Amino acid sequence: MSYSKKRIEYNNKWPDNVITFSGQQDFYKLLEEKKVENIFKPIILPNIEDEQFQRLLSFKIDIYEQLPYRPDIAFDLAWRTFEAYSSYFATRWNIVGMWKILNKVSEDILINQINKNLSLSEALKNLLNSVPLQATEFLVRRLFETTSLSLKPQKAQIIDRFKDSLGQDFFDCFKAKYGELNSENQRKAGMLLQIIISGKKISLEGKTFQFDTLQILKLIINGLLYTYRNERFHGDSFSPFKSSKTKIKTYAHSYFCLISTYFFIAQLIYKHFESEIDLNDMIKSLNDNTDRFNLVFKNQLKK
Template identity: 30%
Template sequence: MDNRDAISEKFRKLRIDRVNNWKPNVQEENYDYLFPIEKDFLTRIKNVLTNNGFQIFIPLKYPYELDREYHIYISYLIEALDVLPLKMDLSFDFSWKGLELYMGKAYENHRGQKTSNVSDLIKYSRSNYWYDIITNNVNILNNINRFLELMPSQSYEYLGKRMFKEYTISNPRNNPLYTRLAMTNGNIDSKIDHLLKDTFTKYGNPDNGDKTRKVGRLIYKLLTENNISLPKFDNQAETNQYSLHVKERIDLVVNGLLYTYRNERFHGNTFSPFKSSKASLKTYSHAHYLFLWTYFLVNITKLYLNNVTISPVDVERNMTDNIDIFEKLYGRHLGR
């Protein structure tokens, strides 16, 4: 082994050790200046988690591997860990980069070519392995269903507002989410199309607090396996019944929630969430929720690629641990 190889070997081990031995920085004195909500959040973490033997996030114990993409991902994960717990939105950014990396690898392995089109990567991942891995493992499926039930009110209200921003029945494609949610390979999904039309007819654009809460709550019901009834947009004397199966619920979370949040942050359309006078524990719960979703999907994608030594049991247990922590930390602040 020459000197260059020895250095590479050393840094591969350092990266893995950094993740596997990570501890969050929750001591207020370690920060130069904190906004009021940041102080409150650190205090809550210490009171609810640290003092009871928990930490805010538990990374999966990753094995030592030589795979190049694996170490690129580990470098992203380290960046995500370094800004926890106070910059959960940046943790999401780095975790999303890791998800894009692995979705791209899965696509390339199957198609024999690369693509940088994220919509295509999501479509391929959802159709070819996310759904199968989730539904074929009852514990992973149960974790997904439980995590959907824990969706913060800020998350489902955010989704409701984005689904109907600039939406009209006559021209639904004014809203960029319409093509991601209601169209597949250029064909309109009549169920989702009618759901959007019926919801819009009843509530209009959710442009105030009351409408936002009602539309968000409707979406939450759909995501938690409930049936809903809405008057038909073209004949309000009659109603349509709606329910979503697992693939549709995953699609709504990934395309509607995660990818929208990613795009807004990527294009600089958002105010720094934790430097606002409106920031609260709900603000943290929203970013934390999205960060965990991307992390879970990364590990599910790794199971499909089968190029790193982790098992479905490792993934499901890690999901359970982090979901438990999420629920303990926010409790009633999830606002469901």
């Protein structure tokens, strides 16, 4: 049966007979094989009565009801929480525009906390070393593809955010090397971004580049995550798990976006309530999320 017919059948038979698509079945089997009930688990929180925090927490706990099977929707809810929490801190800044606010969060909060604590810095490295190729190839496609008319209004913004993260010079070299998009270029460009995100030095078009942690944070947040959020918000793609293209690596992409966003949410919670949060416990929890992610998806990171 074609997937178009299967989606119609799903609609017509729900809720009496819920159909499971083949990609979903493969993921359920993988969780059973790895003996993992949930890849994602939240950090432990003390009893905080602050009204603003409780409002944001109400968004955050909605994440859990989508797991383990819908990490894409869980990501949507996590991103909503991250934006709302970032906007709370932005009330003290004279900045307009969400991606500018997120830049300021990276510059004034995230990088400072990471630089002050070696264990937190190592936890971030652990996360960044786990970025799947599916995720970096996604960003490459959105930078250079020309076929999707619905994405054209967003493309200029994606390029602007990418340049803001890694600079005009790198973008020019990156485009010169990989801008003529085909499957081989897309894969090679995605692999290069994986290397960059891991913090290693690279050579491209006769030039050498190495990016610092702040630049990589901006690339992850305003490049990868923000682009994924916008595409989902504007309905520019199929549901990732109701498609013939659904693979285990599709889940890896969504889960990486989820645990990355949650990593940054946790830093904002700690910034807000530093005296009440045990940083070591928080770091352990974030590392555990990354470790479970790698346990389940280790064979998908280069696919």
